[in-house]
Amino acid sequence: MAARRKNSIPETDTKLDQVLEMITMMQKDNMEHFQKLEQGFERSFQKLESEIREIKSDLTKLKVTDEKVQKLTLTVNQLQENQEEMNEKSKETEIEMEKMRNQMALLEIKLKADVLRFRGVPEEEGENIKKKMTHHLSKYINMEEDEFDEDISKVVRANYSKRDVLKRERDVLIFFSRKRTREDILAQSIKTSLQIQDKKILILKDIPNRILQKRKEYYFLRDFLRENNIRYKWEDLEGLRATYNFKSYRLTTVPQAQDFLEKLKKNLKEIPATLQDQNG
Structure with missing residues (x-):
């Protein structure tokens, strides 16, 4: 019995040694595993840190680009405002120039009021x-x-x-x-x-070319008035004044002249019809 107990002690020691060896191996394996994990985490963290830096760099570039875009937008808006202002001033200048040209034409008419041209x-x-x-x-x-x-x-x-x-x-x-x-x-x-x-000689008033060019735009009405023996007189600067049915019509724009012509044609067509009804 005592001999069996003595024999069992070495067996127990052997088992304990085996357990310790297993624990040591497990610790070693765990350490290696943890080291691999740590290295993996470190690499991941390094990669993540690198990506964050790149993102920061890109954001900085985007910010700079965005600022440039904003500046360019402001510049373009300013240029558009300047262009609009210039266009407005150009229109005002053109209006003033037109007034001056009209005044010069009127002055020329006055200077040529005592002149006749024979062609x-x-x-x-x-x-x-x-x-x-x-x-x-x-x-x-x-x-x-x-x-x-x-x-x-x-x-x-x-x-x-x-x-x-x-x-x-x-x-x-x-x-x-x-x-x-x-x-x-x-x-x-x-x-x-x-x-x-x-030889037949044409007698003309000496009219400035500027006004003659404007009058050409009203020749369609002038010709019709002449054909129908309707009295008219040219306005000094533009347009004409026609007298029809004892009423005077001052026409100083081409649309006015066109509208007057249409009404005149319609009225002249209605007159023969009215006379026919009266005689019938």
Whole structure:
């Protein structure tokens, strides 16, 4: 019995040694595992730290870019405001320029109020144009030549380029010192045409080119008024004044003139129909 107990002690020691060895191996394995985990965590943390730095860098760049975009946006907005301001000033300047051009045209009209332009007068070398025009115009309005000569201050041929001269005779400009004589010629031109050397002469008021160009926009109405014997008179700057059915119509824009023409055509069509109904 005692021998068995003695024998059991070494066996127990052996088992304990085995357990200790297992524990030591487990500790060793755990240590290695923990070291691997620690190394893995460290690498993960390093990677995470690197990614965070990159994110911070990107955010910084984005912030800088965003600031640049904001500055550019402000600059663009400022440029747009400046452009709008310039456009507004340009419009104001154009309005003022238009007023000045109109004032100059009115001044030119005033300066040329005593002038008539004669187009188509035969041109001869070495001609005495004043004597020629005095002779023909005095007969045209039944006036003595000496008296007519006193009513004009100057007679000249208009200056043109050589190319224009080849196309037609240069216009003759007559400056009148007596307005009544000028008006008599205009009044006579409505009744009969002026003939010089068997050639029909066109008598015109000397109107500034700026106003003549504007009047061309109203020729469609002018032609219709002439065809229907409706009285009209040109406005100084733009448009015309027509008299129809004892009523005066002042038309100073093209849309006004177009609207008036349509109403006039409609009215003239209704008149024959009304007369037919009355006679029927």
